[in-house]
Amino acid sequence: MKKINGYSWREAEGRDLDLLVTGEDFKNMLVGIGYEIDETGVLIDKDTGKPAMAEDGTEINLKRDKEVVLFTGSLKFAKTIAGFSDVLARRGLLKIVEKTER
Amino acid sequence: MQGEIAEIAKILLPLIPPSVFLFRKLKDIFTIHEVAVIDQEDVDTLAKLSEAVKKIRSDENLQGVPDLKKLLDDGEDFFKNHIIGYDNDQPIVIPKKYSVNKLVKRLEISKKESLPRKITIIPSLEFKEYKQKPKLASKNEIEVIASMYEPERSKYVSLLALSIHIEELYNDGKVNLAEKTRRAVRERYENFGLRFCNLYQRGYLKKLFSLVGDKDAETIRNEIDGFFHDAKCIFFIHKSMEVADLEETKTLIQIAFDEKKDYIALHSLGTAVELSKYIVKDLTAPPEYHYEFFEGKDPEKEIQDFSILWYKGARGAFIRSLLG
Numbered sequence: 227m228k229k230i231n232g233y234s235w236r237e238a239e240g241r242d243l244d245l246l247v248t249g250e251d252f253k254n255m256l257v258g259i260g261y262e263i264d265e266t267g268v269l270i271d272k273d274t275g276k277p278a279m280a281e282d283g284t285e286i287n288l289k290r291d292k293e294v295v296l297f298t299g300s301l302k303f304a305k306t307i308a309g310f311s312d313v314l315a316r317r318g319l320l321k322i323v324e325k326t327e328r
Numbered sequence: 329m330q331g332e333i334a335e336i337a338k339i340l341l342p343l344i345p346p347s348v349f350l351f352r353k354l355k356d357i358f359t360i361h362e363v364a365v366i367d368q369e370d371v372d373t374l375a376k377l378s379e380a381v382k383k384i385r386s387d388e389n390l391q392g393v394p395d396l397k398k399l400l401d402d403g404e405d406f407f408k409n410h411i412i413g414y415d416n417d418q419p420i421v422i423p424k425k426y427s428v429n430k431l432v433k434r435l436e437i438s439k440k441e442s443l444p445r446k447i448t449i450i451p452s453l454e455f456k457e458y459k460q461k462p463k464l465a466s467k468n469e470i471e472v473i474a475s476m477y478e479p480e481r482s483k484y485v486s487l488l489a490l491s492i493h494i495e496e497l498y499n500d501g502k503v504n505l506a507e508k509t510r511r512a513v514r515e516r517y518e519n520f521g522l523r524f525c526n527l528y529q530r531g532y533l534k535k536l537f538s539l540v541g542d543k544d545a546e547t548i549r550n551e552i553d554g555f556f557h558d559a560k561c562i563f564f565i566h567k568s569m570e571v572a573d574l575e576e577t578k579t580l581i582q583i584a585f586d587e588k589k590d591y592i593a594l595h596s597l598g599t600a601v602e603l604s605k606y607i608v609k610d611l612t613a614p615p616e617y618h619y620e621f622f623e624g625k626d627p628e629k630e631i632q633d634f635s636i637l638w639y640k641g642a643r644g645a646f647i648r649s650l651l652g
Contacts, residue, residue: 232361235426238415242446244456245413245427252449255431282516293512296449307509308490308516310455315486322473322489325464
């Protein structure tokens with residue numbers, strides 16, 4: 227029999243979590259933390275009234291950008307897997323290891 | 329049609345037992361805990377279930393099969409009420425009642441107090457796999473990257489990782505995902521990024537890195553800068569190119585001949601081969617160029633490969649040697 231374990235949410239605090247959140251859930255989350263989405267799909271920071279910027283300095287449009295990543299610590303966004311890769315590289319989180327020749 | 333439905337059902341119905349087993353276990357866990365730890369086999373089940381749900385939802389005939397309708401309903405219910413994630417490299421499942429509200433609350437605290445948080449919201453498991461799976465590179469490739477200074481180093485690390493990832497996707501037959509990743513590279517890093525990937529996959533960069541990897545940092549940087557300068561006349565033809573793009577490439581090759589560039593090349597794979605032939609059919613290189621062409625099936629990728637090279641002088645011969 228497979229045993230599945232678990233723990234409390236409090237025990238998860240401070241851990242390195244990657245959570246798959248998409249579609250309406252993602253939009254609701256962004257609204258919950260202080261963003262709004264205008265009629266054209268642009269993500270706006272409610273505090274400043276200005277568009278939220280991705281790590282490459284460009285606006286985020288949730289109607290066009292279907293693969294947005296949110297790094298919550300710095301509230302940094304990436305719009306594609308390449309942008310995600312760039313942030314990981316800058317944080318030293320990309321694993322490139324030496325391949326062993328057979 | 330009946331036969332086709334039966335064939336699809338044969339593929340989807342075996343998902344039911346592992347899915348039901350997983351749902352029952354999670355239900356038991358959530359009576360005690362807020363976060364459930366699962367294993368990779370369960371993640372694979374959920375990934376297949378997600379694809380099955382999309383398939384059944386899109387086809388009313390499949391929904392007419394009672395067991396498939398139940399699989400659809402149970403699957404949709406699961407994904408509506410749970411979040412899949414990873415705690416470091418350990419797969420987890422969180423009921424949304426615990427995750428979205430609490431997460432939002434914590435993020436709000438984060439935004440006000442700028443506390444370091446380690447939660448990353450990702451749009452698909454492809455992103456987690458990209459982050460988690462080590463990219464295998466040669467010792468010299470790693471040494472070349474290590475010789476660079478920031479911010480260039482991070483960019484090259486990212487491009488190397490993306491190039492290796494794209495190559496793996498092609499080798500695994502995941503062509504659509506590979507091409508989507510290439511488009512993302514182009515969007516993020518513009519032409520330089522796409523060129524990096526193309527030059528890596530063709531073998532130019534792999535060979536160059538192997539030759540310079542053990543040299544001092546300044547020599548490495550000079551060699552790489554020099555190569556990328558000369559590589560501007562290496563053209564990669566893609567099946568999505570339109571007539572205007574092909575005509576532009578033809579013009580650029582002619583200009584390269586006129587300016588007596590040391591190395592000019594055209595590479596293409598698969599259905600792009602015919603586009604390459606269109607470009608070169610009226611081109612005539614000046615007599616001082618060595619000329620080579622290759623047409624055949626790439627033994628590893630098992631698709632048509634068509635390349636033409638024109639080169640002269642020591643520099644041209646050197647770049648040619650990078651192709652092996």
